Amino acid sequence: MGGQPTVSDVADAAGVSRQTVSNVLNTPAIVRPETRERVEAAIRTLGYRPHASARRLRTQKSSTIGIRLDPLTQDGISGSVLDRFLHSLTEQADRKGLRVLLFTAAGPEDEIEQFRRLSDGADVDAFVLTSTFHGDPRTEWLIEHGQSFVTFGRPWGIDDMTDPLHLWVDVDGRAGLRDATRHFLDLGLRRIGYLGWPEGSGTGDDRRAGWLEAMRSARAVDEATLAVLEETAHDGVTFGAAAMRRLADRTEVDAVVCASDSLALGALTASGGRVPVIGYDDTPVAASLGFSSVRQPLDAVAAGVLDLLTGAHGGRVRPESGIDDPRHRLVAPRLVVREGGSLIGGR
Amino acid sequence: MGGQPTVSDVADAAGVSRQTVSNVLNTPAIVRPETRERVEAAIRTLGYRPHASARRLRTQKSSTIGIRLDPLTQDGISGSVLDRFLHSLTEQADRKGLRVLLFTAAGPEDEIEQFRRLSDGADVDAFVLTSTFHGDPRTEWLIEHGQSFVTFGRPWGIDDMTDPLHLWVDVDGRAGLRDATRHFLDLGLRRIGYLGWPEGSGTGDDRRAGWLEAMRSARAVDEATLAVLEETAHDGVTFGAAAMRRLADRTEVDAVVCASDSLALGALTASGGRVPVIGYDDTPVAASLGFSSVRQPLDAVAAGVLDLLTGAHGGRVRPESGIDDPRHRLVAPRLVVREGGSLIGGR
Numbered sequence: 001m002g003g004q005p006t007v008s009d010v011a012d013a014a015g016v017s018r019q020t021v022s023n024v025l026n027t028p029a030i031v032r033p034e035t036r037e038r039v040e041a042a043i044r045t046l047g048y049r050p051h052a053s054a055r056r057l058r059t060q061k062s063s064t065i066g067i068r069l070d071p072l073t074q075d076g077i078s079g080s081v082l083d084r085f086l087h088s089l090t091e092q093a094d095r096k097g098l099r100v101l102l103f104t105a106a107g108p109e110d111e112i113e114q115f116r117r118l119s120d121g122a123d124v125d126a127f128v129l130t131s132t133f134h135g136d137p138r139t140e141w142l143i144e145h146g147q148s149f150v151t152f153g154r155p156w157g158i159d160d161m162t163d164p165l166h167l168w169v170d171v172d173g174r175a176g177l178r179d180a181t182r183h184f185l186d187l188g189l190r191r192i193g194y195l196g197w198p199e200g201s202g203t204g205d206d207r208r209a210g211w212l213e214a215m216r217s218a219r220a221v222d223e224a225t226l227a228v229l230e231e232t233a234h235d236g237v238t239f240g241a242a243a244m245r246r247l248a249d250r251t252e253v254d255a256v257v258c259a260s261d262s263l264a265l266g267a268l269t270a271s272g273g274r275v276p277v278i279g280y281d282d283t284p285v286a287a288s289l290g291f292s293s294v295r296q297p298l299d300a301v302a303a304g305v306l307d308l309l310t311g312a313h314g315g316r317v318r319p320e321s322g323i324d325d326p327r328h329r330l331v332a333p334r335l336v337v338r339e340g341g342s343l344i345g346g347r
Numbered sequence: 348m349g350g351q352p353t354v355s356d357v358a359d360a361a362g363v364s365r366q367t368v369s370n371v372l373n374t375p376a377i378v379r380p381e382t383r384e385r386v387e388a389a390i391r392t393l394g395y396r397p398h399a400s401a402r403r404l405r406t407q408k409s410s411t412i413g414i415r416l417d418p419l420t421q422d423g424i425s426g427s428v429l430d431r432f433l434h435s436l437t438e439q440a441d442r443k444g445l446r447v448l449l450f451t452a453a454g455p456e457d458e459i460e461q462f463r464r465l466s467d468g469a470d471v472d473a474f475v476l477t478s479t480f481h482g483d484p485r486t487e488w489l490i491e492h493g494q495s496f497v498t499f500g501r502p503w504g505i506d507d508m509t510d511p512l513h514l515w516v517d518v519d520g521r522a523g524l525r526d527a528t529r530h531f532l533d534l535g536l537r538r539i540g541y542l543g544w545p546e547g548s549g550t551g552d553d554r555r556a557g558w559l560e561a562m563r564s565a566r567a568v569d570e571a572t573l574a575v576l577e578e579t580a581h582d583g584v585t586f587g588a589a590a591m592r593r594l595a596d597r598t599e600v601d602a603v604v605c606a607s608d609s610l611a612l613g614a615l616t617a618s619g620g621r622v623p624v625i626g627y628d629d630t631p632v633a634a635s636l637g638f639s640s641v642r643q644p645l646d647a648v649a650a651g652v653l654d655l656l657t658g659a660h661g662g663r664v665r666p667e668s669g670i671d672d673p674r675h676r677l678v679a680p681r682l683v684v685r686e687g688g689s690l691i692g693g694r
Binding site for chain 1: 419437630
């Protein structure tokens with residue numbers, strides 16, 4: 001490291017947290033006067049100056065957003081969703097004079113190390129996080145260190161997501177599966193199965209809730225049947241096919257809604273294209289094979305992320321600020337209806 | 348712009364090109380002494396200093412690579428290749444302490460405008476270009492302005508690509524289609540069709556040459572038959588299906604090799620899975636449907652790009668430098684053989 005003093009150096013010298021240093025620089029009114037003086041003295045002594053590019057974010061002229069590029073999955077079908085989000089984010093950021101800087105990380109701890117390097121070096125002024133999960137240490141670190149950031153994904157596991165500790169944007173997967181299930185109900189189908197992931201994934205549990213809600217409010221089947229109409233599998237075409245065979249061996253199914261296009265493709269191949277399916281993510285695979293899928297509005301997600309980063313919130317939750325704008329955006333997905341996997345199986 | 352003087356300001360003041368200013372800064376030995384003195388005087392007068400981050404590239408400590416993120420295509424099947432390349436590039440750049448900065452552009456002229464902004468602001472120290480084409484104005488601009496860059500894609504249209512005006516990495520598509528065709532020949536098939544793009548695309552013509560070469564060297568069919576076994580179409584599943592129907596209506600075909608997975612999927616669906624196909628790019632669609640495809644070794648491409656940017660050449664062709672290392676890398680693709688689209692058509 002060496003060279004320029006950092007926020008950490010100032011925090012150490014003043015005996016306060018990095019968050020406090022950040023508050024002194026950005027919202028001095030909320031810091032107690034004696035603390036503020038101590039921090040300001042440390043800033044003078046060390047000759048610390050907030051980097052030019054970091055200042056740019058605050059004046060909203062030009063700035064750089066850091067985002068981790070997730071490793072490619074073996075499966076590859078659904079991985080493209082985050083790539084599509086990256087395209088939307090980069091295009092819209094460009095129009096606002098913001099740049100997108102990519103980095104990689106082997107896991108959450110490694111990603112935090114990257115946050116540290118990129119924010120200390122003032123290479124990045126704000127972060128966008130994807131693939132959030134229960135007890136995510138990354139958001140904790142960023143809050144503690146006073147960094148501007150927005151997550152694509154909810155802060156799973158808290159009670160009131162409209163009053164979060166950080167800004168977030170997410171897609172309403174529950175609404176997506178509800179719409180998908182209603183589509184089949186409207187066609188007069190009743191025994192609509194659900195192929196989802198094992199319990200415990202926030203995203204998966206949310207999508208499942210949409211299927212349950214639609215089935216119950218339509219009184220499509222009784223509760224005992226509902227329990228039989230559900231199968232879980234890890235994500236993947238082969239796993240989806242196996243789950244579909246278990247489901248079909250056990251009971252009669254009119255149609256199946258799925259937590260992903262991988263599971264949907266598995267279900268399609270296992271049934272030889274005879275049972276209509278709806279997937280999730282509207283991947284190129286769904287489009288090219290012609291089966292229906294729930295499409296995430298990634299342009300709207302990117303717009304929401306940039307809105308929260310550059311708007312009134314400026315990328316941070318400030319409890320005392322009295323900002324009226326909500327701290328999150330929950331955007332509705334759209335069901336893309338297609339003829340139904342006509343390329344699969346005999347015609 | 349205002350603020351810091353740029354290379355352009357120095358060039359204007361000294362009455363020379365930006366390339367000459369760049370040469371004075373980087374390879375002063377090749378500049379005539381009186382020109383060098385004039386440029387050095389302008390540098391002093393204007394108070395120009397090469398930006399810290401630009402200097403970092405030359406000392407190879409830490410640096411930023413700019414790359415245009417291509418817009419998503421409607422089709423989406425093959426577009427993922429450049430996304431996969433971006434993943435490889437970012438991962439390998441990260442390991443070398445280099446960052447990847449993304450931008451977008453509506454066309455070549457717009458991309459050049461971005462080059463100008465990013466190099467003037469010293470936000471980016473080197474560029475990576477994708478999707479090169481005949482008479483590409485982007486490479487011309489970058490050479491003229493003394494920028495470090497490497498293209499993923501050959502400088503199509505020059506006679507000797509081993510002596511190029513800029514550094515490049517590409518995949519040997521000709522070898523890929525030759526291997527694909529030989530695979531069918533080795534199975535005893537003879538009437539192997541080719542589905543490609545209309546003439547004039549460097550990439551497409553290169554792939555077609557591989558099919559022709561394999562067919563001719565095996566004396567699989569006579570020249571008249573060879574002409575009948577070829578069909579062209581714009582890229583896309585529907586276009587591929589139509590081309591396959593034209594081909595099958597006209598003549599008997601044992602198997603088909605294609606310039607893309609989109610065309611291959613079209614061919615598969617048009618034949619109901621009865622004619623074996625090999626696609627190109629090994630997309631998630633090929634993997635999930637189980638048909639064979641030629642895989643571009645994108646990790647090797649990314650390694651080659653970084654090698655040319657940070658190695659002896661340092662991202663620039665310097666005719667006088669006597670560097671022994673070749674100015675390009677042509678990497679061989681790999682044929683991924685699968686059972687053959689068993690998910691398509693009746694089983």
